[in-house]
Amino acid sequence: MKGDQLIHKLNQRIPINEIFEEIDDKSLFILTILNCQENLLTALYLISIVNPYYSKCFLSHLFNGFENLIYELQTDDLEFDERFYDFYISILSAKEGNPTDYDIIKYNLITCTSDNPNGHHTLNESQENPYITIRECPRLIGGLGTTGLRTWEASCFLSNFLINPKNHSFVTNIFNNQTVLEIGSGTSLVSLTLYKNFSSLIKKVIITDGDSSLLDNIVHGNLSLNDIQLPNDKIQVQRLLWNDPDDFSSISDFDVIIGSDLTYDRSIIPDLINLLKKSLNTNKQRFALISASVRNIETTLFFENLLTSNNLSFKIIEKCLNPSTNSYINNSTKLWFKKGTFEVRIYKIYSSKCSL
Ligand SMILES: C[S@@+](CC[C@H](N)C(=O)[O-])C[C@H]1O[C@@H](n2cnc3c(N)ncnc32)[C@H](O)[C@@H]1O
Secondary structure, eight states, rough: OOHHHHHHHHHTTOOHHHHHHSSSOHHHHHHHHHHHHHHHHHHHHHHHHHHHHHHHHHHHHHHHHHHHHHHHHOSSSOOOOOHHHHHHHTTTTTOOOOOTTTEEEEEEOOOOOTTTTOOOOOOOOOOOHOOOEEEETOOOOTTTTTTTOOOOHHHHHHHHHHOOOGGGGHHHHTTTTTTTSSSSSTTTTHHHHEEEEEHOSSEEEEEEEEEEEHHIIIIIIHHTTTTSSSBBBTEEEEEETTOHHHHTTTTTOSEEEEEEEEEEGGHHHHHHHHHHHHHHHHSSEEEEEEEOOOOHHHHHHHHHHHHHHHTEEEEEEESOOGGGGOOOTTTTTTSSOOOOOOOOOEEEEEETTSOO
């Protein structure tokens, strides 16, 4: 693991025990730490502003498991920075927060122009700030009547797919000058990934969810955390409850639908299918890209069968049976997936009458 990868993991709040379990060469790990001390200290300090307990856990694992090795491996040129101890003492009283506490998570999802010619980030810019920053409750499965208070694995998977250089020509073709409608956006990671990486390619992104409080978090939190100001010709945020005809008719026009983790419960699937049917069974050659976690194969089959019985065709354009085993090294992912992450699929959905 390189130093920047360790910092990306911490910024994405990978469970500390998983970070330490993955270490197979302890000396190499400590040398990595010794070589990135300044950046690591800064990252841990910034994390501690919102989540001091997480920074504390990292340092206590480090000191408990590796203190002797640190002193063995340090040299006159590469001494361990004593400020780590001062910092650790300053956060020693930190307690684990409640699942309803907000955290600020950073997802390593900004590409540079050499990976993505339609992007607008130079290599330096993307190295300096490679993150989409999201205010969320990462440990909250559901609360306040919504499941959208945290970012789900399916949206990480779809975001990662969009910026993967191997999918560049596909992404360029389908989003070129298109208005993209994200439905059930939750924290809006996918829309922000699209906007931040492809703003010169796309026409506009419309971020929607049925839950207005989530939209407030996007407008007053996540947009500004990512240096996006409203009004903005390329970003719109508005409510779209799938079964509300007024919400639907207020969305003037769009070309492509995107969405992630919208098939987790049988009870919400019929409204989703109706919305897709209304949107895709038109004269326009529209389609949807929906990523889905396969938590329960029967629910997934229910979704697929309902698509088919409503004259909607689908192709699974990408899937991963065990996302946590994806390797960062071979460039297949820039994000980490926790152990036990369910299979994720990306569906391309279109009207059966059209030949996409
Ligand atoms: C599991 S979360 C996924 C959020 C986000 N796409 C992600 O993957 O992180 C499902 C989202 O769909 C929204 N949702 C569920 N049913 C909906 C409906 N009938 N109309 C609009 N949004 C809905 C929820 O508010 C929630 O934000």
